[in-house]
Amino acid sequence: GGFSLSRGLTLEGLTVSYFLRNSMMYDTLMQMGRWFGYRPGYEDLCRVWIPADGVGWYAHIHEAMDDLQAQLKRMELAKATPEQFGLAVRSHPESLIVTARNKMGTGREFPMKVGLAGKLVETTRIRSDREQLDRNRRAGRDLVAAIKARGLAEDRPSRGTLYKSVPVDLVRDFLRVFRADAADPLTDPRLMSDYIDARADSELKAWDVLLASAQKADATPDELAGIGMRAFGRSVGETDLRQGVLSISGTSRRVGSPGDERVGLTPEQIDAAVRAFHEECKREGREPPKTLPPRIFCEIPGRRPLIILRFVDPTIPDDPKLKSPGNVLAWSICFPPSDVQGGTVEYVVNTIRMREMFGEEEIEEEARGDPE
Numbered sequence: 006g007g008f009s010l011s012r013g014l015t016l017e018g019l020t021v022s023y024f025l026r027n028s029m030m031y032d033t034l035m036q037m038g039r040w041f042g043y044r045p046g047y048e049d050l051c052r053v054w055i056p057a058d059g060v061g062w063y064a065h066i067h068e069a070m071d072d073l074q075a076q077l078k079r080m081e082l083a084k085a086t087p088e089q090f091g092l093a094v095r096s097h098p099e100s101l102i103v104t105a106r107n108k109m110g111t112g113r114e115f116p117m118k119v120g121l122a123g124k125l126v127e128t129t130r131i132r133s134d135r136e137q138l139d140r141n142r143r144a145g146r147d148l149v150a151a152i153k154a155r156g157l158a159e160d161r162p163s164r165g166t167l168y169k170s171v172p173v174d175l176v177r178d179f180l181r182v183f184r185a186d187a188a189d190p191l192t193d194p195r196l197m198s199d200y201i202d203a204r205a206d207s208e209l210k211a212w213d214v215l216l217a218s219a220q221k222a223d224a225t226p227d228e229l230a231g232i233g234m235r236a237f238g239r240s241v242g243e244t245d246l247r248q249g250v251l252s253i254s255g256t257s258r259r260v261g262s263p264g265d266e267r268v269g270l271t272p273e274q275i276d277a278a279v280r281a282f283h284e285e286c287k288r289e290g291r292e293p294p295k296t297l298p299p300r301i302f303c304e305i306p307g308r309r310p311l312i313i314l315r316f317v318d319p320t321i322p323d324d325p326k327l328k329s330p331g332n333v334l335a336w337s338i339c340f341p342p343s344d345v346q347g348g349t350v351e352y353v354v355n356t357i358r359m360r361e362m363f364g365e366e367e368i369e370e371e372a373r374g375d376p377e
Contacts (some may be wrong), residue, residue, distance in 0.1 A: 023054045057242055121191075121200050122343035125299040127260040128335045130186035131251045137184050138330055142229075144182035145314050145334045149230035151175045152214060164268060165218040166232050169309070170211040176312055177201055183336065186250050204345055209310050213269040217261070217315035227316045227332050236318035236332045237262070243322045251319055251333060261313060261337040266302035269311050278302055303339045311339040 055063075131138075152168050152175060160167040177198065185192040201209050216232050218224075224235035239260070242252035253260050267275050282301045286293045302308075316332040 020050050021052045021054075024059070025056060057244055121340045123300060123304040123340060125261075125266060125303055125337060125339050126191050127337040128183075128185040128192050129253050129260055130192075130245070131253070131333060131335060132184065132186050133246065133249050133251050133330050135330065138333055141183050141334045144179050146230045147182075148175055148179040148214070148314070149216065149232055151178075153230060162215075162268060163220070164215065164262075164265065165234065165315075166216040167268060168214045169269065171214045173201065173205045173210050173212060176212050176214070176310075177205070179312075183334075204343060208341060208343055208345070211309055213309045213311045215265075215268050215311065215313045217265070217313050225316075225318045225332060229314065229334075234316055236316035239317045239319060241319045241321065243324075243327070246321070246327055251317075251330070253317055253319070253335065260315070260317065260335045263296045265313055265337060266299045266311065266339045268313070269309055270302065270305065274305055274308070275302070278305055299339065304342055306342055308341045310341055313337040313339075 131141075152171055155172070155175075157168045157171060160169065180197045180201070181194055183194070204210075216229060216234055217237070218233070219235040219237045221235070221238075224237070227234050227236055239253050241254075242250075245252035270278075278301045279297065282297060283293050314334065314336050317335050318332055319329060321327050321329045
C-alpha cells in the first residue's frame with residue numbers, strides 16, 4: 006500500500022493527510038505530492054502533515070523547479086536550440102542522478118552530473134563530530150594565514166574582511182580538507198576539486214575571499230588567524246541533530262545572508278543585474294520578490310568566484326540531551342558563469358557511495374521498485 010499511495014494515487018475528496026516516507030529522488034518526490042489532485046476553489050482547506058526534513062526536501066524541489074522554469078524562459082528569449090537546452094538541463098546543480106537506482110546492480114557504477122556554473126553552493130549540512138569540526142576550523146585558519154603570508158591587501162566592507170584576487174591554489178587546498186555531510190553531493194570535495202581543476206587556469210584562477218562577520222552587537226566573537234569575526238545565529242533541525250548532523254537554517258537551507266553575492270562587484274555590475282532581473286520579471290508578468298535570488302549576481306559574466314567563510318552559532322533545541330558544538334565554520338561559494346564546454350562535472354560513484362549519500366533503507370526500497 007505504501008508504494009501505491011506514494012506513487013501518484015489521487016484520493017477523491019481528500020483534504021487532510023499524514024505522510025512519513027521520504028526520498029531524495031526528484032521524480033519520486035513529485036509523484037508523492039499528487040494525493041490531493043486539483044482542488045480549485047478550496048486549496049486553503051488541504052493539509053498534509055510531514056516531518057521537518059520532508060518539508061525541506063519539498064522546498065528544495067520547488068526552488069529547483071523555479072530555476073528550471075527560469076532557464077526555459079531564457080532559452081526561449083535566446084532562441085536556443087533543443088541541443089543547447091539539453092545541456093542546460095543536465096548542468097542544473099540539482100539534477101544529480103541520471104540513472105534510476107532500480108536499474109543498477111550492486112557492483113555497477115553509474116554517472117552523476119552536477120553543474121556549478123552561475124550557482125550559489127553552501128554547506129547547509131555539516132557533521133557535528135568534534136574532530137571534524139576542529140579540522141574544518143584549522144582548514145579555515147590555514148587559508149587565512151596563507152592569504153596573509155602572500156601580503157594581499159585587506160578590504161573592509163560592511164559584511165566583514167575581504168581579500169581580492171586570492172590564488173586558486175589556496176582555496177583549493179581549503180576545500181580539499183573541509184568536510185561537510187556526505188549526504189550533500191554538491192559539497193563533495195572531489196566534485197569541487199574536479200570542477201575547479203578544469204577552470205583553474207582561466208575562469209577560477211583568482212578568487213575573492215570574504216570572512217563574513219555578523220553585525221549584531223551581541224553576536225559571539227571568534228577569529229581565524231587573527232582576523233576578528235562574529236558568528237551568525239542560525240537554527241538547526243532537531244531530527245538531523247539527533248543523528249549527528251547540523252542542518253543549518255532548517256528548511257530554508259541557507260547559511261549566508263541575502264546580498265552576500267554582491268560582495269566584490271562594482272555598483273555598476275549590481276545595478277545592471279538588478280535591472281535585468283526586473284525586466285525579466287516584467288516580461289513574465291510577475292512582481293519581483295523583495296529578496297533578490299542569488300543567481301542574478303552569480304551569473305554576472307567576468308566576475309571573480311567568491312568564497313565566504315563564516316562562523317555559525319547554532320540555536321540548539323531545548324533538550325538536555327542535545328549539546329551545542331559552539332561556533333561552527335561554514336562556507337558559501339558563488340561560482341561565475343563558465344564557458345568551459347559542457348559546464349558540468351561528471352564523476353562516477355558505486356552503490357556503496359550511494360548508501361553514504363542517501364542511506365541504506367532508501368537504496369533497498371528503490372531497488373525493489375513498485376509492485377505490479
